[in-house]
Amino acid sequence: MKNLLTVLAVMLTAQLFAQSHEIIKHDGEKLNVNFIKIESNLVYYTLPNSMEEQKISRYAVAQLNEKSNKKSQILSNKINLTQKSEYKKVIILKESETIGLKTSGDLTLFFGKTKGQTKQSLASMGEKRLKENAAQKGNPFIVITSNKTDDLKATAYTY
Numbered sequence: 001m002k003n004l005l006t007v008l009a010v011m012l013t014a015q016l017f018a019q020s021h022e023i024i025k026h027d028g029e030k031l032n033v034n035f036i037k038i039e040s041n042l043v044y045y046t047l048p049n050s051m052e053e054q055k056i057s058r059y060a061v062a063q064l065n066e067k068s069n070k071k072s073q074i075l076s077n078k079i080n081l082t083q084k085s086e087y088k089k090v091i092i093l094k095e096s097e098t099i100g101l102k103t104s105g106d107l108t109l110f111f112g113k114t115k116g117q118t119k120q121s122l123a124s125m126g127e128k129r130l131k132e133n134a135a136q137k138g139n140p141f142i143v144i145t146s147n148k149t150d151d152l153k154a155t156a157y158t159y
Helices: 004-019 083-091 119-137
Strands: 022-027 032-041 042-046 053-057 061-066 071-074 104-107 140-150 151-159
Touching: 022 042, 022 140, 083 119, 119 140, 119 151
Parallel strands: none
Antiparallel strands: 022 032, 022 061, 032 042, 042 053, 061 071, 104 151, 140 151
């Protein structure tokens, strides 16, 4: 019984001592949260009056501010694309890493296979063409949904 009361007291008072943080997203939105960790391009946090763990893409977050000691940490820089030649700045993400980013549209591409090309060279050429297409439209992130040589598809994301 004593152990049960101790565990219950710790759980109830842990919320009072939790450090509050502020997440500033690239689109200007500010969230007051209790920061947990950063792992595999995701930021894990809880809302102040909740115990439910939530997550957001590291690329959607510009800055993480710790309110108690005024520390600030920049998590990602905003990527601004204006032309096709900036395709190297486009980042290929996994579907799970897009939480907090906005879907901008679908990209499709078809290119013919030249005799003697390997599958790996075709895949890298396809990724490059998808990145160029995304950069031209001003989308800094893509998720490749189909990587077949006759039908390349990707979903574009932005802030």
